[in-house]
Amino acid sequence: MPGTSFPSPSSQNYDDHSDSVIRSPQQRKEALRNVYNNAQALTGNLNVNTLRNLEELINEVDSINNEGTLEDKIKDQGVVILDSEIMSLSSQVLKKYAYSLSKNISCYDADEYAEKIKLYVRGLPGTLAYEGPNYSLLTQEVMKCFKRTPIYAAVLGTLRRMPKKEIVRRKIVREKQGPMKKPEKVITLEKTEESVEDTVMEIKKIIYRYQRQHKKPLDFFALVLHPTDFGKTIENILHTSFLVKDCFIKFTMDEDGVPQVYTIRSEETEKAKEDKTTKNIQNVLSLSMKEWKALVEAYDIKEPMINITAANASKK
Numbered sequence: 001m002p003g004t005s006f007p008s009p010s011s012q013n014y015d016d017h018s019d020s021v022i023r024s025p026q027q028r029k030e031a032l033r034n035v036y037n038n039a040q041a042l043t044g045n046l047n048v049n050t051l052r053n054l055e056e057l058i059n060e061v062d063s064i065n066n067e068g069t070l071e072d073k074i075k076d077q078g079v080v081i082l083d084s085e086i087m088s089l090s091s092q093v094l095k096k097y098a099y100s101l102s103k104n105i106s107c108y109d110a111d112e113y114a115e116k117i118k119l120y121v122r123g124l125p126g127t128l129a130y131e132g133p134n135y136s137l138l139t140q141e142v143m144k145c146f147k148r149t150p151i152y153a154a155v156l157g158t159l160r161r162m163p164k165k166e167i168v169r170r171k172i173v174r175e176k177q178g179p180m181k182k183p184e185k186v187i188t189l190e191k192t193e194e195s196v197e198d199t200v201m202e203i204k205k206i207i208y209r210y211q212r213q214h215k216k217p218l219d220f221f222a223l224v225l226h227p228t229d230f231g232k233t234i235e236n237i238l239h240t241s242f243l244v245k246d247c248f249i250k251f252t253m254d255e256d257g258v259p260q261v262y263t264i265r266s267e268e269t270e271k272a273k274e275d276k277t278t279k280n281i282q283n284v285l286s287l288s289m290k291e292w293k294a295l296v297e298a299y300d301i302k303e304p305m306i307n308i309t310a311a312n313a314s315k316k
Contacts, residue, residue, distance in 0.1 A: 025072050025079075028064050032082040035060050039089040046093075046100055054093055061086055199235075200242045202308050207249060208263055217252060217260035221295050226304040230292050236306050237285050 023031065035057050042050055042057075061083065073080050203223075210218045224236035240261070243249045247268075252260050 022067055023064075025068065025076060028068055029076065029079055029082070031064055032061065032079060032086065035064075036082055036086050036089070039086050039093065042093045043089060043096065046097055050093065050097055054090060057086070058090060196239070196242075199308055200239050203236070203239055203306055204243055204248055206305060207243075207261055211263050217254075217262035219299075220251070220259040220261050222299055222301070223261060223305050225292070225296055225299060225301050226306075227296050227301045229304075230289055232304070232306075233292055234287065236304075237287065 038053070039057055042054060065083065068079065207218055207223070220240075224233055224240060226232035226236065240249070244251070247264060249261050249263055252262065254260050
């Protein structure tokens, strides 16, 4: 982009007012307006002289501000506004200039740079006329720098092909499969583990039986705790939560904050299942090994209340 320069606002103002060193407020305001116009011109025309012109404008603004006093700025707010506008335009010029530098930084052309150096050197005094390079003079010297690839020749010719050895593999003789026999007697194994549904229904019977005998809710921890098996305790908690989900039992808290389990009448159970708007929340209590041991010791449980294996044995 060709360089564009304009007269320095500082030189203009001082030439117009060479008779007086200190300008009047009106003259200072007029000088700031000239600086503002020059700053606007810089925003639309960026070139190599932009930074130098901007520096001259800022120096002129500093000179004008030093001539005036604080009282002058209070009386005439237009000077303050012009000053702030000039600073804003200066910031815009610097921003555009920085963006232009970062945008064109990768436009370097090595060939163009070399041509410019050649033109500059040719223009120096005492430089001989350049007629072009004579590369033939360097041929003998340059060729010595290139290593020639040696010629490969097989003196003895190609190698003879070795005969392949035949590999004798041992044949595997498989025995004939004997006749299949059916077992004479089929022994049916007894079912040792109860299904989840049977276990849940057995727990339901235990709760119903306890409430019918004692006429009060059943302590939740007394129901689910197993004195020797932590895994069984967790299973009992999970199975009890299924009863809550199916609206067979509910939970309540006693005066000490201990959860109590009580049954629901069949009419209420059917009504809760039919009412689709009723939200039934099923939660599983979180219980650690340390808490389980403390509860077993606190309740002094010797035998588990939920013992499905023993109940099935008694039925038989």
